[in-house]
Amino acid sequence: MLQNKPVSLSDTINECGDPSGCFVEGAERRLTLSQLVWGSSIDGRGEQLRGRSVVVLVADQLTAASVMLELDGIARRMVLCPPDLPLEYLPSVIAASEAEAIISDRGPMGPEALPLLVLEPSISKLNRQVCDRGAQCETEWILLTSGTSGPPKLVQHNLSSLSGAIKRGSNSSKKIVWSTFYDIRRYGGLQIFLRAALTGTSLVLSSATEPPAAFLARAGASGVTHISGTPSHWRRALMSPAAKLLDPEYVRLSGEIADQGILNQLRSTFPKARLAHAFASTEAGVAFEVGDEIAGFPAVALEQTAEVEMKVVDGSLRIRSARTASRYLGEAGLRPIRDPEGFVDTSDVVELREGRYQFLGRRDGVINVGGSKVHPEEIEAVINRHPRVEMSRVRTKKNPITGAIVVADVALKVAVERGSPEARALQHDILLFCRESLASWKIPGAIYFVPSLAVAETGKLVRRDA
Amino acid sequence: MEHDKQLPPLTDDLELLDSGLDSLCFAVIVARLEDVLGVDPLSSSEDARFPVTFGEFVSAYENAAK
Numbered sequence: 001m002l003q004n005k006p007v008s009l010s011d012t013i014n015e016c017g018d019p020s021g022c023f024v025e026g027a028e029r030r031l032t033l034s035q036l037v038w039g040s041s042i043d044g045r046g047e048q049l050r051g052r053s054v055v056v057l058v059a060d061q062l063t064a065a066s067v068m069l070e071l072d073g074i075a076r077r078m079v080l081c082p083p084d085l086p087l088e089y090l091p092s093v094i095a096a097s098e099a100e101a102i103i104s105d106r107g108p109m110g111p112e113a114l115p116l117l118v119l120e121p122s123i124s125k126l127n128r129q130v131c132d133r134g135a136q137c138e139t140e141w142i143l144l145t146s147g148t149s150g151p152p153k154l155v156q157h158n159l160s161s162l163s164g165a166i167k168r169g170s171n172s173s174k175k176i177v178w179s180t181f182y183d184i185r186r187y188g189g190l191q192i193f194l195r196a197a198l199t200g201t202s203l204v205l206s207s208a209t210e211p212p213a214a215f216l217a218r219a220g221a222s223g224v225t226h227i228s229g230t231p232s233h234w235r236r237a238l239m240s241p242a243a244k245l246l247d248p249e250y251v252r253l254s255g256e257i258a259d260q261g262i263l264n265q266l267r268s269t270f271p272k273a274r275l276a277h278a279f280a281s282t283e284a285g286v287a288f289e290v291g292d293e294i295a296g297f298p299a300v301a302l303e304q305t306a307e308v309e310m311k312v313v314d315g316s317l318r319i320r321s322a323r324t325a326s327r328y329l330g331e332a333g334l335r336p337i338r339d340p341e342g343f344v345d346t347s348d349v350v351e352l353r354e355g356r357y358q359f360l361g362r363r364d365g366v367i368n369v370g371g372s373k374v375h376p377e378e379i380e381a382v383i384n385r386h387p388r389v390e391m392s393r394v395r396t397k398k399n400p401i402t403g404a405i406v407v408a409d410v411a412l413k414v415a416v417e418r419g420s421p422e423a424r425a426l427q428h429d430i431l432l433f434c435r436e437s438l439a440s441w442k443i444p445g446a447i448y449f450v451p452s453l454a455v456a457e458t459g460k461l462v463r464r465d466a
Numbered sequence: 467m468e469h470d471k472q473l474p475p476l477t478d479d480l481e482l483l484d485s486g487l488d489s490l491c492f493a494v495i496v497a498r499l500e501d502v503l504g505v506d507p508l509s510s511s512e513d514a515r516f517p518v519t520f521g522e523f524v525s526a527y528e529n530a531a532k
Binding site: 369370397398399400401402405407440441445446 | 489490492493494496497498501506508509
């Protein structure tokens with residue numbers, strides 16, 4: 001969207017009205033939105049960052065929120081590093097973003113940061129900002145996404161592309177308190193942070209160091225009404241009795257395929273909530289939301305989604321809208337994010353079944369079993385429907401006969417003793433369950449019961465396929 | 467068995483392809499044997515020859531266990 005004069009995030013919040021009525025809460029403290037808008041966690045040194053490319057590498061989400069509010073409209077470019085960024089990748093992030101400054105609380109920086117201006121933020125010493133907050137430029141917002149291997153890719157957005165799906169205007173009718181399992185440096189979390197900030201609603205942030213049950217209890221106690229996360233976030237949350245402390249009006253899933261199992265589980269856990277699963281990605285932006293509580297999305301969504309054009313080419317979903325990212329920075333920038341017509345190929349493979357598109361998984365996540373393609377997510381969706389299964393991960397196992405077979409790691413709601421007759425019976429039962437709805441090559445060769453499955457900082461199931 | 471297949475008597479000279487099991491079944495058998503025995507003799511070297519008969523299949527595992 002073209003604007004004559006850039007409008008920063010803090011400008012917009014101030015225009016919305018008095019931000020002192022809403023709060024942003026981290027695991028350790030709660031601040032009003034106005035404290036965040038007017039305060040500086042970098043000792044009022046924003047002036048030194050004017051027009052510069054700045055890497056933001058901080059542990060705490062509230063600090064990150066403060067820095068984003070301070071830098072937007074001032075810095076030329078702001079690179080939002082997730083807290084788990086391995087430091088070995090920092091030099092490539094600095095190089096790709098042509099960084100001139102770094103805001104970091106990771107202690108002394110290595111030689112890669114030597115030529116940079118280094119600022120150490122502190123959210124506990126929030127000074128009233130001295131620097132003029134008026135937007136001077138349209139800041140580039142850079143998000144990191146994991147590449148297939150090696151350093152992350154840097155994806156360029158701006159405030160306008162990031163907030164394209166957010167309907168401004170008052171939410172006056174009811175008090176809304178947002179929360180998200182995501183970190184706000186990730187696309188899914190950033191959406192919620194911006195949504196809360198731009199619509200004048202409160203926000204409860206998660207923390208990587210806080211146990212899931214403690215976060216759920218805090219969110220419940222803070223009156224969270226709207227909450228988002230990936231299906232894996234939600235499966236993990238539902239394993240905790242503390243999930244019952246939440247009483248949300250709106251539950252949103254995004255970032256992974258929402259299978260019927262998790263939709264059904266959320267429905268029974270939160271009978272009053274409106275459930276929606278959204279399709280969005282860092283590169284493609286927010287595309288659409290599905291509210292009918294059925295996995296996949298109606299085919300008519302391709303034509304009938306306002307402001308977003310979609311098409312399926314070679315089996316994968318392509319998206320064109322004002323919400324897509326513009327490019328990758330650095331070497332990855334040699335490959336454009338958008339095709340010549342402006343469409344972003346999501347690499348998410350969909351298949352039309354009875355008027356509804358189902359997600360089959362990532363194009364690159366395909367497992368080849370004796371020449372037949374298998375999308376792990378499709379099998380996981382079936383296994384996850386089994387009443388005793390909490391979550392599952394289907395992976396490839398090398399095989400001398402078919403090249404690969406699929407096997408499944410399964411976390412149960414109630415664990416069984418390994419090797420016991422009960423465990424064997426349950427393995428058999430899950431396999432029967434798979435056989436009812438999957439082609440033979442998609443049936444896991446083995447079911448392994450595991451105590452739990454790792455969910456990455458991204459909120460997505462950790463996949464470690466060979 | 468899980469697949470409700472009727473198998474012929476397993477003799478040493480029974481050809482695997484005549485056993486009524488398809489390649490996918492064998493793939494699964496090999497994977498599960500590996501889970502139990504800790505070895506997959508058919509993958510242990512690049513040029514391991516795939517057994518033709520049930521007897522060869524068994525001896526591949528016997529040799530691996532030695």
